[in-house]
Amino acid sequence: MTVIDIPGSKSVTARALFLAAAAHGTTTLLRPLRSDDSEGFAEGLKALGYAVRQEPDAWHIEGRPAGPGRTEADVYCRDGATTARFLPALAAAGHGTFRFDASPQMRRRPLGPLTTALAELGAELTHGDREGHHPLTVTARGIRGGALRLDAGQSSQYLTALLLLGPLTAEGLAVTVTDLVSEPYVEITLAMMRSFGAEITRTEEADGARTYTVAPTGYRATRYAVEPDASTASYFFAAAALHPGAAVTVPGLGTGALQGDLAFTGVLRRMGADVTTTAEGTTVRSTGTLRGLTVNMRDISDTMPTLAALAPFADGPVRIEDVANTRVKECDRLDACAENLRRLGVSVATGPDWIEIRPGVPAGPAEIATRGDHRIVMSFAVTALRTPGITFDDPGCVRKTFPDFHAAFDAFRRTL
Template sequence: MTVAASPAAPADPWPAPRPAGRVERSVRLPGSKSLTNRALVLAALSDGPSRVVRPLRSRDTLLMAAALRSLGTNVVDAEGDWLVTPQPWTTDAEVDCGLAGTVMRFVPPLAGLSTGRVAFDGDPHMRNRPVGPMLAALGGLGVRVEDGGRGALPFEVAGTGTVAGGSVVIDASASSQFVSALLLAGPAYTHGVDVVHDGKPVPSQPHIDMTVEMLREHGVAVDDSDANRWTVAPGPVRALDRAIEPDLSNAAPFVALAAVAGGTVTVHDWPARTTQPGDELRSILSLMGCEVTLDDAGLHVTGTGTLHGIDLDMHDIGELTPAVAALCALADSPSHLHGIEHIRGHETDRLAALATELTGLGADVTEHRDGLSIRPAPLHGGVFHTYADHRMAHAGVILGAAVAGVLVEDVATTSKTFPDFASAWTRHVEGA
């Protein structure tokens, strides 16, 4: 097992609350980060003003809004929404990527359309996250990238105002965002883009499907009829107002509450049809022994407090791994989660981090190259480190709902996609 390097625990790690008994809860979630940031990018490229309705306002989306403003786009608050008015991109700019992969990967293809120099950097860990294949692809499409040969942050894009575009081959096995980034910018390139993936299977395919669907809704012609190939035609991006769905991946700890405590949790406004990977929580919880129904009132998850192990390929839904792994550690039979080697390159090496932290609370875990095997074992309290990773914090609070004495280090890292998560979680766990 690889041992993840844990940061020193702070003096006051957060005591994860436990429910007093069975729960009956009703939840409304903030908007989707993935949809919000794609909506902002497409609005910035559109042929007129657009309104992003009920957007997520979290660190990742605020960084995206700030990045587009730094290029020159007018992004203003409008009664809780964002009103986005495209403007020429003509000035030098600095982009803070923070820990947002969407900012680090979606904005550089746009920066080539500026006539200024655009510098990119972010939090220290972001210098370890993969971006090199996409930067190389941008060079092949006519974007000048200066990265000192590192293929990583920090780097600069020297914009020329236009990008030729055309055909490019890329290995996107480390991140589906490489493909989405090129597709989103494609309609603004002179010859559009023809992106071919060559490598191991692309992870998180639903996120590419999300990108393609949103482009088409903006009137952009996209051909994805061939496997591992996406062609975006050049042309205008039609302005439209877009309402943002709830972030279904952020639902994971809340629906898990019903699974570990027993009772029912209802998540309002769950879409009947969606491209969000978090929708797979419905089938996962069913496999683990919960009753799951979807109706006009939302998603209803009813659990008994007893969970069953699963054998699951999570290649397309890797972002759910921390929450699902926590549930597996509480199950009454073994589990095997696989197909997720790529999540080693997420906010942290999630496989190593999960193996380390689950084992630290007593779990019986074997770490594999592409997954985890988890067997039933008695758990106990202790500090659960999060590695500045919001999904790791989700795993910690799920365990804390079932196991006394779990202390979640840096629970505030959840602000990446869910502002004030700790308060919301406490209210729902305690029924306040």
């Protein structure tokens, strides 16, 4: 059995950086993710006037409950969706003029529901190009708070940004959500906010909507350990399920893990893999069987490409449903998965929110069109275990979340 040390969670690291910046006192983050996304978030905080000291295995952030330390700043969000969505919300709690921009890839990704909500709460926002997209200027005078309705059916990050902002408002915040995708990510947010002293309640409305009420408590600094990234672990779990006789254990992703993407191991169990989760970690072991299935991945859609890349090796069709939001990620992931599977000679059908992959031995050699998306590269690295000759047109885009992925995955491959 191989034990894999997975880097810290991207989602947890981003939330922890926001919370630490907003807290009273100095927070220490243990084992934060070091990647382009998290480094970009940290640099964004520095640009706003927060003190961030980075050591190899710990980052120290001096919180500023009153908001950014500067009254004017330019922040470049790189490719990071959490940076591009969370930092404007953090800046809105302060006082000043803050300009945000991002990479061409991030400029294409929508912000509209979030910026509309921030404007309703009293922030002045101006889009520099297309409405609802970066570049964005936030003119902040603090946030009083109040009640609003939000459609988070496109991205749960809109809701997370507002929830994170809630304790910094003068009167608290009540967000009624009419649609929500990737709900487990919101549960991560709520658990982490409580770790920093926030008070949140959730009520179900008669019309089926849900209201999150956040008290204006502020945050308290703490010492916070970042758990391994469950989405990144999915590639190693899938590889173990694929290879007869293989087994992999990821410590730190056990029964108490925050991340919903660990539920991907349940999908592997349904396909025939042996899965064991304890308080210490999770082990996936191949049984030599991979069954086809139909699965709704609305709540774990970041692992949709992992399953799509594994699917040709199942003994029946694999149909993945309710993943329309993957079309507005770093790329249109549904389309990217379909295109690359077809390049490998695999039969694929797609619809607005689904993809169905029929079994068939992928044919190499072939170059995977990554579209600059780290998850396309890491997913098709699983396919490459059984398909000689696969290459990637942009293998380096894994720096977004796991700069050492290729070395780590190759070392794992040699143990199989």
